[in-house]
Amino acid sequence: MSERSNKSVADLPPPGAEAEAHSARLRELIVAEIAAAGGAISFARFMELALYAPGLGYYSAGARKFGAAGDFITAPELSPLFARCVARQCAQVLHGLGQGDVLEVGAGSGVLAADLLAALAELGSLPEQYFILELSADLRERQQRLLRERVPEWSSRVVWLNRLPAAPFRGVVLANELLDALPVHLFTIAEMGPRELLVGETGGTLQWRLAPLTDARLQTRIDAIHQELSEEQLPAGYTSEINLAAEAWLRSMADVLQAGAILLIDYGFPRREYYHPQRAGGTLMCHYRHRAHGDPLIMLGLQDITAHLDFTALAEAALEVDLTVAGYTTQGAFLLATGITEQLAATAAAQQLQRAQEVKKLTLPHEMGELFKVMALTRGVDEPLLGFAWRDLRTKL
Numbered sequence: 263m264s265e266r267s268n269k270s271v272a273d274l275p276p277p278g279a280e281a282e283a284h285s286a287r288l289r290e291l292i293v294a295e296i297a298a299a300g301g302a303i304s305f306a307r308f309m310e311l312a313l314y315a316p317g318l319g320y321y322s323a324g325a326r327k328f329g330a331a332g333d334f335i336t337a338p339e340l341s342p343l344f345a346r347c348v349a350r351q352c353a354q355v356l357h358g359l360g361q362g363d364v365l366e367v368g369a370g371s372g373v374l375a376a377d378l379l380a381a382l383a384e385l386g387s388l389p390e391q392y393f394i395l396e397l398s399a400d401l402r403e404r405q406q407r408l409l410r411e412r413v414p415e416w417s418s419r420v421v422w423l424n425r426l427p428a429a430p431f432r433g434v435v436l437a438n439e440l441l442d443a444l445p446v447h448l449f450t451i452a453e454m455g456p457r458e459l460l461v462g463e464t465g466g467t468l469q470w471r472l473a474p475l476t477d478a479r480l481q482t483r484i485d486a487i488h489q490e491l492s493e494e495q496l497p498a499g500y501t502s503e504i505n506l507a508a509e510a511w512l513r514s515m516a517d518v519l520q521a522g523a524i525l526l527i528d529y530g531f532p533r534r535e536y537y538h539p540q541r542a543g544g545t546l547m548c549h550y551r552h553r554a555h556g557d558p559l560i561m562l563g564l565q566d567i568t569a570h571l572d573f574t575a576l577a578e579a580a581l582e583v584d585l586t587v588a589g590y591t592t593q594g595a596f597l598l599a600t601g602i603t604e605q606l607a608a609t610a611a612a613q614q615l616q617r618a619q620e621v622k623k624l625t626l627p628h629e630m631g632e633l634f635k636v637m638a639l640t641r642g643v644d645e646p647l648l649g650f651a652w653r654d655l656r657t658k659l
Contacts, residue, residue, distance in 0.1 A: 393421050
């Protein structure tokens with residue numbers, strides 16, 4: 263783990279005194295939990311605390327996270343054309359259902375919700391209600407303020423939730439860059455077989471610990487990885503992630519989805535590519551002030567921690583709960599299929615150059631176009647989905 267821990271850390275800008283104090287409080291909480299657990303906790307539990315501990319975790323505290331002033335920029339903040347394309351896919355599903363609702367899980371700054379509502383209104387496909395499931399009180403307040411400013415005529419349709427809808431849901435569920443921030447387990451290949459990387463503490467310093475796997479499901483998943491790779495073997499020292507939380511999230515969504523589509527937009531790979539022997543350091547990455555590095559044990563509560571998605575695992579989990587894998591493609595192909603070039607052509611002349619640069623960033627293979635993937639999981643939707651007409655990669659899962 264030393265290579266992961268030292269990558270680009272020296273280049274990070276130092277946090278201010280207030281941020282340092284905040285980080286120290288979160289460290290105390292984590293150290294206390296480690297002590298109560300007997301000296302170590304799973305990385306999944308550490309990541310859960312680092313990101314979501316009430317009032318202290320990265321997504322629970324008040325620091326600005328999205329946009330140029332934050333730590334990263336997501337596709338909706340990059341260009342309003344992204345939301346206009348997603349709106350066309352949502353409109354197709356809602357029309358096929360005879361209307362319904364939209365549920366956005368983890369709405370970030372609220373930009374996607376605002377632009378999506380405006381675009382759906384233009385398409386004559388406004389949802390009956392636009393639900394936002396947001397657990398962060400700070401983000402919820404920012405979303406409410408932005409929606410009131412940007413789309414006051416439609417903001418009355420927006421309902422914020424603390425948990426999934428109780429009633430059977432009909433419509434579209436959106437998860438844009440959500441699942442990559444769910445807690446992951448870390449494993450490594452040792453001479454004695456797979457071992458889990460836990461987080462321990464010595465003298466106030468967080469450290470890695472090797473231990474037997476803490477969850478039997480991890481061994482099952484590692485066995486599936488070896489089976490997928492067939493003759494290729496993971497080398498000793500190979501380290502990567504397993505996201506059991508994403509699959510649990512998907513099962514919970516399936517429980518409430520009566521009819522409609524779950525649209526997942528995130529970075530990741532099919533299993534064979536994700537766990538390729540040459541990707542020996544895994545995909546775990548931290549983001550702080552638009553700088554990426556590989557050490558999650560520093561800057562507690564001040565940095566985002568993410569891991570790519572194993573889309574094969576998500577497809578398998580979907581099939582287990584009777585969802586249909588209706589499409590899987592790259593973000594670039596999805597946006598082209600849903601009309602991003604037509605949206606660009608219709609842009610006012612004064613904005614053409616800026617929008618063209620945004621489209622390149624969203625669609626080109628060496629930018630966001632190939633790394634980000636789009637997966638649609640459906641129930642009660644028979645019509646082929648618009649966003650996967652150009653390039654459907656389901657055979658690669």
